[in-house]
Amino acid sequence: MISPVAQATDPWRSHPARIVRIAEEIGGVRSYDLVLDNTAVRAAYRFVPGQFNMLYLPGIGEAAISISSSMATPDLLTHTVRSVGNVTAALARAKVGDPVLIRGPFGNPWPVDRLADRDVVIVAGGLGLASQRSLIDALARHATACRSTAVIHGAKRPADLLFQSEYAAWKAAGIDMHPIVDVGEGGWSGPVGLVTKLLDTLPLDPQSTTLLCCGPDRMMTAVAEKAFARGVPADEVYLSLERNMSCAVAHCGLCQFGPLFVCRDGPVFSFDRIAQFLAVPQC
Amino acid sequence: MVVSPSPISERNIGDWLRLPPAGLQLLIETLAENHRVVGPQVADGAVVYRDLRGIAELPVGWLDEQDGGRYRLHQDPTAGFFDHVVGPHSLKNFLFPARETVASFVRTDGEWVQQTHAPEDRPLAVIGVRACDMAALRIQDKVFLGSGHVDPGYQARRQRLFTVAVNCRRAAATCFCHSMACGPAVEPGFDLALTERDGWFACQIGSPAGHALIQRLATADAGIVSCTVEEVDAAKQVSIDLEASMHARQPEAGAPRPRSLDTHGIRDLLYAQMEHPRWEEVATRCLSCTNCTLVCPTCFCSSVTEVADLSGDHVERERHWASCFTLDHARMHGGSVRSSTASRYRQWVTHKLAGWIDQFDSSGCTGCGRCITWCPVGIDLTEEVAALRHSDPP
Amino acid sequence: MAAHLRLGVFKFASCDGCQLQLLDAQGKLLEIARHLDIAHFPEARSAVGEGPYDIGLVEGSITTPADAERIQEIRRQCRYLVTIGACATSGGIQALRNWGQIDSFVSAVYATPAFISTLATSTPIADHVPVDFELRGCPIDVRQLVELITSFVLGRKPRVPSTSVCVECKARGTVCVAVAQGIPCLGPVTQAGCGAICPAHGRECFGCFGPSEPANLVSLTGQYERQGTPPEQLIRLTRSFNAQSPAFRAESDRLEGASHE
Numbered sequence: 001m002i003s004p005v006a007q008a009t010d011p012w013r014s015h016p017a018r019i020v021r022i023a024e025e026i027g028g029v030r031s032y033d034l035v036l037d038n039t040a041v042r043a044a045y046r047f048v049p050g051q052f053n054m055l056y057l058p059g060i061g062e063a064a065i066s067i068s069s070s071m072a073t074p075d076l077l078t079h080t081v082r083s084v085g086n087v088t089a090a091l092a093r094a095k096v097g098d099p100v101l102i103r104g105p106f107g108n109p110w111p112v113d114r115l116a117d118r119d120v121v122i123v124a125g126g127l128g129l130a131s132q133r134s135l136i137d138a139l140a141r142h143a144t145a146c147r148s149t150a151v152i153h154g155a156k157r158p159a160d161l162l163f164q165s166e167y168a169a170w171k172a173a174g175i176d177m178h179p180i181v182d183v184g185e186g187g188w189s190g191p192v193g194l195v196t197k198l199l200d201t202l203p204l205d206p207q208s209t210t211l212l213c214c215g216p217d218r219m220m221t222a223v224a225e226k227a228f229a230r231g232v233p234a235d236e237v238y239l240s241l242e243r244n245m246s247c248a249v250a251h252c253g254l255c256q257f258g259p260l261f262v263c264r265d266g267p268v269f270s271f272d273r274i275a276q277f278l279a280v281p282q283c
Numbered sequence: 284m285v286v287s288p289s290p291i292s293e294r295n296i297g298d299w300l301r302l303p304p305a306g307l308q309l310l311i312e313t314l315a316e317n318h319r320v321v322g323p324q325v326a327d328g329a330v331v332y333r334d335l336r337g338i339a340e341l342p343v344g345w346l347d348e349q350d351g352g353r354y355r356l357h358q359d360p361t362a363g364f365f366d367h368v369v370g371p372h373s374l375k376n377f378l379f380p381a382r383e384t385v386a387s388f389v390r391t392d393g394e395w396v397q398q399t400h401a402p403e404d405r406p407l408a409v410i411g412v413r414a415c416d417m418a419a420l421r422i423q424d425k426v427f428l429g430s431g432h433v434d435p436g437y438q439a440r441r442q443r444l445f446t447v448a449v450n451c452r453r454a455a456a457t458c459f460c461h462s463m464a465c466g467p468a469v470e471p472g473f474d475l476a477l478t479e480r481d482g483w484f485a486c487q488i489g490s491p492a493g494h495a496l497i498q499r500l501a502t503a504d505a506g507i508v509s510c511t512v513e514e515v516d517a518a519k520q521v522s523i524d525l526e527a528s529m530h531a532r533q534p535e536a537g538a539p540r541p542r543s544l545d546t547h548g549i550r551d552l553l554y555a556q557m558e559h560p561r562w563e564e565v566a567t568r569c570l571s572c573t574n575c576t577l578v579c580p581t582c583f584c585s586s587v588t589e590v591a592d593l594s595g596d597h598v599e600r601e602r603h604w605a606s607c608f609t610l611d612h613a614r615m616h617g618g619s620v621r622s623s624t625a626s627r628y629r630q631w632v633t634h635k636l637a638g639w640i641d642q643f644d645s646s647g648c649t650g651c652g653r654c655i656t657w658c659p660v661g662i663d664l665t666e667e668v669a670a671l672r673h674s675d676p677p
Numbered sequence: 678m679a680a681h682l683r684l685g686v687f688k689f690a691s692c693d694g695c696q697l698q699l700l701d702a703q704g705k706l707l708e709i710a711r712h713l714d715i716a717h718f719p720e721a722r723s724a725v726g727e728g729p730y731d732i733g734l735v736e737g738s739i740t741t742p743a744d745a746e747r748i749q750e751i752r753r754q755c756r757y758l759v760t761i762g763a764c765a766t767s768g769g770i771q772a773l774r775n776w777g778q779i780d781s782f783v784s785a786v787y788a789t790p791a792f793i794s795t796l797a798t799s800t801p802i803a804d805h806v807p808v809d810f811e812l813r814g815c816p817i818d819v820r821q822l823v824e825l826i827t828s829f830v831l832g833r834k835p836r837v838p839s840t841s842v843c844v845e846c847k848a849r850g851t852v853c854v855a856v857a858q859g860i861p862c863l864g865p866v867t868q869a870g871c872g873a874i875c876p877a878h879g880r881e882c883f884g885c886f887g888p889s890e891p892a893n894l895v896s897l898t899g900q901y902e903r904q905g906t907p908p909e910q911l912i913r914l915t916r917s918f919n920a921q922s923p924a925f926r927a928e929s930d931r932l933e934g935a936s937h938e
Contacts, residue, residue: 011432012386012600016395058388058395058598059591060833084616086833093832099395101388243620244613246586249432253584254605254612256630259638264431280557282626327879328857331850352900354857371852381848570893572865573840577847588836593705593712595831604848609840610890624891659843659855659865660900 011249014056014101015041019094020076026160029127031068031080032091034100042075045105048112049135050240050268053104054248055079055087063087064245064263066131067105071138077102080130080162106248108268110135110212111238115144118210118236121202122151123195123223125215129153129162131240131267132214140173146210150176150202154195154215157181158188178202195219199226206231212268214240221278224271234272241266241274258283296494299510299518302477302486304364306505308338310447310475313499314408318445321377322410323367329354330370332377335410342367349455349652350539351661363479365411365449368458369651373416373580377407378440379423381577382603385436385587390596400435406443414466415458415651417448417473419580425643426583445492448473450522454529456539457652459665461529462546465649468522478518485510485518542652544665545672546636549646553637556671557629565667566624568660573606575654575662576631581647584612607631632664682829685717685730687751689737689744690771690799694816695762696720696736705823712830728754732829738764738771738799745796745805752806759825760802763815767887768921770815772799775921801921810835815885815918818870839890841865842882845873854881861901863914866892866924883917888924898932908936 021033034055036042047067056062063085069078083092094100112135120139124132132151139149151170155161161179171177184192191198195215209232213223220239227237243255243262250261258277260266277283294300302310314320315336322335325342335341346359347367356367387398412420424441427434448469451458460466469476474493478485486507488494500507510518532541576582584605591598605612607630613620621627639647648664655663686696700721702709709715716726733755739745752758760766768775774782779797783790802808812821821837828835838844842864846853854860854876864873864882868889875882888894898911916929 010386010435012435014386014388014397058390059589059595059831061589062587090832099393101395101397242615244615250430251427251432251434251583252586252602252605253607254586256607256634256638259634259641261642276554282621282623283557283630327852327854329852331852352856353859354853356857371847372850376850381850568893568896570841570865570897571891572843572889574843574847574853574865577844589833591827591831593708593827593830604844606840606844609838609844611838611840624893657853657856659853659862660896 011103011247011251014054014103017077017100017102019096019098019100022094022096025080026162029080029082029162030092031078032094032100033069034077034079034102035075036077036102045074045077047071047074047077047105048109049138050109050131051105051107052245052248052267053077053079053102054106054245055091056101056103057087057090058101060090061086062103062246064106064248066240066267068130068133069137070141071134072141072143080127080133082127103248106263108264108266110240110268111210111270112138112144115139115146115210117208118146119205119208120144120146120149121199121204121209121211121227122149123199123211123213123215124151124153125195125219126155126160127162128214128240132212133163133166135212136170136175140170140175142173147208148176149174150178152178152180152195152198152202154180154219155182157183158186158190194222196222196226199223199230204230204232206233210236210238212238217241217278234275235270237271238268239271239274240268243267294488294494294497294509296488296490298488299515300486300488300497301506301508301510301514302484303506304338304483306500306507307364307477307484309500309503309505310496311335311337311410313496314445317405318408319405320408320410323365323370325356328356330356330367332370332372332409338364341365341411346453347455348539349457349656351457351655351663352658353539353661354656363452365451365477365479366453368451368453368455369413369415369653371578371653371657373578373651373653374409374412374420374444375423375580375582377409378420378437378444379427379583382601383436384599385602386600388598388600390598406445407440408445408447410447412446412448412469412473413451413651414448414469415460415463415649416580417446417469418460418463418465418649419651420446421472422581422643422645422647422649423583425645426581430643445496446473446475448476448489450476450478450518451525452479452521454525455652455656456541457655458529458650459542459544459652460650461526462542462544463646463648463650467525467529478521480514480518485514542655542663542665544648544650544668546646549668550637550640552672553633553668557633559671559674561667561670561674562625562629565628565662568662569608569624569628570660571608571624571627572659573608574657574659575664576606576608577604578653578657579635580649580651580653581635582606586611607634632667635664636668681712681714682731683714683716683726683729685726685728685733685751685755686715686720687717687733687735688720689735689748689765689802690740691737691762691764691769693720693736695765695814696734698761698817698819698822699734702819702823705819709823709826713826730755731757732826733758734761735759735765735802736761738768738801739796739805740771740799741795743794748802748805757809757829758802758806760808760811761817761822763813763885763887763918764799765802766811766813766922767919768799768801770918770920772921773916774799776916799921812837813868813870813886818872820872821870838869840869841889842867842869842871842873842876842886845869845871846876849873849877851877854879859904861904861906861911861914863897866894866897881914883914884925885918887919887922892924894924894928895931898928908932912936
C-alpha cells in the first residue's frame with residue numbers, strides 16, 4: 001500500500017485554444033497568437049517570461065515553445081516559431097480560427113524577481129530572442145525595477161533580425177538595442193560579427209550586471225566566458241537551454257542534462273548550476 | 284521458551300505467521316477474487332511473471348544461474364518455491380507498462396474533445412517480489428508520484444497494488460543488493476512477506492491490507508498459526524545469513540564472479556570521470572540495444588507517439604518505454620545531443636548512480652543485476668564503475 | 678478534406694510479398710482506399726492510372742538494365758518515393774549474387790544464356806535515384822505501412838524507429854533467446870518494426886529489417902564466437918535478406934576474411 005498523495009491534475013490534460021492572429025516575422029518565422037477557449041482556464045492562466053507551453057496538434061505531435069508575448073496580457077499567448085518539425089510545419093499550414101491545444105505553462109523562468117537595481121544585459125542569438133521578448137516587454141514596462149537594460153541581438157543577416165518593428169518602442173522605454181549581424185548586406189551600417197564582439201565593448205559594471213542569454217549552446221558558452229572575462233560572476237549569468245522536452249513534468253526523462261530535467265529545473269539556469277555539465281561534450 | 288500458537292485474529296501488522304503451502308494456495312485463490320494475481324513461473328527458459336492460478340505453477344525446484352549476458356535454469360531437488368532470484372521481468376512491467384495510452388482525443392465539427400480515461404483493470408497482486416524490486420518500487424514512486432506531478436495511470440495501479448514479497452534464501456552472482464542497501468531482507472512497504480522454510484513459509488504482515496487478507500484466510504481451515512519466537516528469529520536469520528555471505532563472497536575459478544559495487548562517494552566519482560577514456564572503451568562493446576534500460580526496474584524514460592486513424596479525427600497518445608541508448612532519446616533539430624555510444628552509456632551510468640541522487644535523493648540502482656545478465660554482450664556496470672574508480676582522472 | 682493523394686505501387690526484382698502487405702491491411706485497406714486514390718497497383722487492380730503520383734511505393738531491387746532505366750521514370754512521376762522491403766532498401770536476398778560471378782549463375786541456370794539480360798549485381802533503389810523514405814523488412818510490417826500512409830495523409834513525418842528489435846522483445850515481455858538459451862540472435866543490431874515475431878516464437882532474429890542505428894556487429898558476433906558459434910554460422914546469419922546493407926555486408930566480409938586467415 002502507499003501513503004496518500006495529493007491528487008494533482010493529469011499532466012496530459014490539454015486545453016483547447018484558438019489561433020486569433022498569425023504574424024509573419026522574418027523569413028520562415030511566424031508568430032501565432034493563441035487564446036484559450038475556456039474562460040475559467042484563461043482567467044487562471046499566468047506565466048513568467050522564460051516559461052514555455054506544450055503546443056499540441058492531435059495526430060501531428062506536440063512541441064515545447066516558449067511564450068513570447070507580454071506577461072501583462074496572459075489571456076493572449078504568442079508563440080514565435082520557425083517551421084522545422086511536425087508541429088511547426090503543421091502550424092505553418094494553419095489559419096486564423098484553427099484549434100491548437102495547450103499544456104502549460106512549464107519551466108523555470110528568467111529571474112525577473114532578482115533584477116531590481118540590476119544592469120540587465122540580454123544576449124540573444126537568432127530565434128533565441130523569441131524566448132526573451134516577454135522578458136524585454138516586462139523590462140520595458142519597468143515591471144522588474146532594474147536599473148538599465150541593454151539587448152544584444154545577433155543574427156546571420158539584417159533581414160534575420162527578429163522583432164525589428166518593436167525596436168522603436170523598446171528604445172522609447174529606455175532599452176539600449178545592439179543588433180549585430182554576421183553578414184552586413186543591404187545597406188547595413190551597424191556592427192558585423194558575433195554577439196561576443198559587442199560584449200567586449202559594452203560599458204558595464206560587473207558588480208551590478210545580470211546577463212540573460214538565449215541561443216545555441218556553443219554561443220551561450222562563449223557569451224558566458226566573455227561575461228566572466230569582464231568580471232560578471234557565474235551566478236549572475238543565466239542561460240536558457242533547449243533539449244528534447246516531451247512530457248514537460250520531469251517524468252519522461254528525455255530532456256535530462258546531467259542531473260537536471262530541463263523541462264522542470266530549466267529551461268533557464270544560472271550558469272554556475274550547469275557549468276560542470278556544459279563543459280562536457282555530448283552531455 | 285515455547286509459546287503455544289495463538290489465534291491469528293489477535294495478530295497485528297508486523298506479526299509473523301506459519302503458512303503451509305496449502306495456506307499459500309488459499310492466499311492466491313482469495314486474492315484472485317478481486318485481483319489479477321501474477322507470480323513467478325518458468326517460461327521460455329527463464330522465471331518470468333505470469334498470471335498465476337496456484338502454487339503448482341510456481342517454479343518449485345528450479346534454480347537460475349546468472350552471469351554477464353547469460354541466464355540458465357536448471358532443476359535442483361533441494362530448491363524450494365522461491366529459490367530462483369530475479370528474472371527479466373519486474374514490477375515495472377505492470378505499474379509502468381511498456382505501452383499505455385495517456386490521453387485520447389476525438390474531433391467533432393473541427394473541435395477537439397479530450398476523452399476521459401476508462402477505469403483501470405482489476406487491481407494487481409504480485410507474488411514473490413524480492414527486496415531489490417520492493418526498493419525499485421519505492422524509487423519509481425518518487426519518480427511518478429513524488430516529483431511535483433503525479434502520473435495518474437501509475438498512481439491508480441500503485442494505490443491498489445498488493446505485494447506478497449519474498450525474502451531471498453540465495454543470491455545469483457549478478458546480485459549486489461547488499462552493496463546498494465536494498466536487500467536481501469525486504470524492507471517495510473510490502474503487504475505480506477514470505478520467508479521460505481522447510482516445507483512452510485514464515486509470513487510477516489506488513490500492511491492493513493495484508494492484515495485483512497490474513498484475517499479472511501484465518502476463517503478458512505488453511506492451517507495458519509502464529510510463529511513461535513524461535514521461528515521468527517530463525518526466519519529473520521535467513522536474510523542476515525544471506526547478507527553476510529554476500530559480503531563474504533569471493534571469486535572462484537570456473538564460477539561467475541560475485542558482484543558488488545563500492546558506492547562510497549560514487550556521485551562525485553562519476554561526475555569527475557565524465558571524460559574518462561573508459562567510456563570510449565565500453566562503447567566498443569556496447570550494442571546500444573537498450574536491454575539494460577528496459578530490464579532495469581527503475582528506468583523510467585518514455586516517449587509519446589501519436590496514434591491516429593486516417594481521418595485524423597480519432598487520436599490516442601501512446602506512451603511507450605524509451606531508452607537513453609537510442610538516438611531518438613536526446614533528439615533535437617539537427618540530430619541527437621548524444622550521438623556517440625560512449626556518451627549514451629555514460630548518460631545511463633551517471634544518471635543511474637549519480638544524477639539520480641541529485642534528482643531523487645537515492646541511487647537509481649537496487650543491485651538486482653538484471654542489466655548485467657540481460658546485456659547480450661555481458662557489460663557489467665559494477666566492473667565499469669570499478670574501472671573508473673581505480674584509475675586516475677584523465 | 679484535401680484532395681485525395683494519388684498512390685502508385687511499383688515492382689522490381691522481388692517476390693511481391695511487400696505489396697501483399699498492403700492488401701493484407703484488412704480493415705485498414707478500406708480506410709486507406711477512402712483517403713487515397715490507389716491509381717497504380719497492378720498486383721491488385723487491372724485499371725492503370727497514369728502518373729504523376731503523390732506517393733510511390735517501390736518494391737524490389739534493380740537487377741536488369743531495363744529496370745535501371747524504369748526507376749528513373751518512376752522517380753520523375755512520384756512526388757514522394759518510398760522503398761518498401763529488404764529488396765528495395767538493401768538489394769534483398771538476390772544480392773547474394775554480388776558475392777559470385779553472374780556469368781556462371783546464368784550459364785548454370787538458363788538453357789540459352791544469351792537471352793538473359795541482367796546486371797552483375799542486385800542493388801537497392803537508393804543506389805539509382807533519391808529515396809524519400811524507406812520501410813524495412815522481409816516483408817514490411819503492415820502497421821508500419823499504415824503509419825507511413827497515415828503520416829502522409831495527416832502531414833507529418835512517419836514514426837519508424839531505428840532502434841533494435843530488443844526494444845520490441847522487452848515491450849512484449851519476450852525472454853531473450855540469446856541470453857537465456859544461447860541462440861545467436863541478430864536482434865540487438867537489427868532495426869525494430871516487425872514486433873519481434875521470431876524471438877517470441879523461440880528462435881533467433883535473422884535481421885530481415887536490416888541494421889539498427891547504431892549496429893555494433895563486431896561486438897555481438899564476437900560474443901557469439903566466444904560462446905561457441907562457428908564463424909560460418911555467423912556469416913550465414915549476417916549474409917541473408919539484407920546482405921548488401923553496408924553494416925551487415927562489412928561484418929560478413931570481415932568474418933569471412935578472418936576465418937580464411
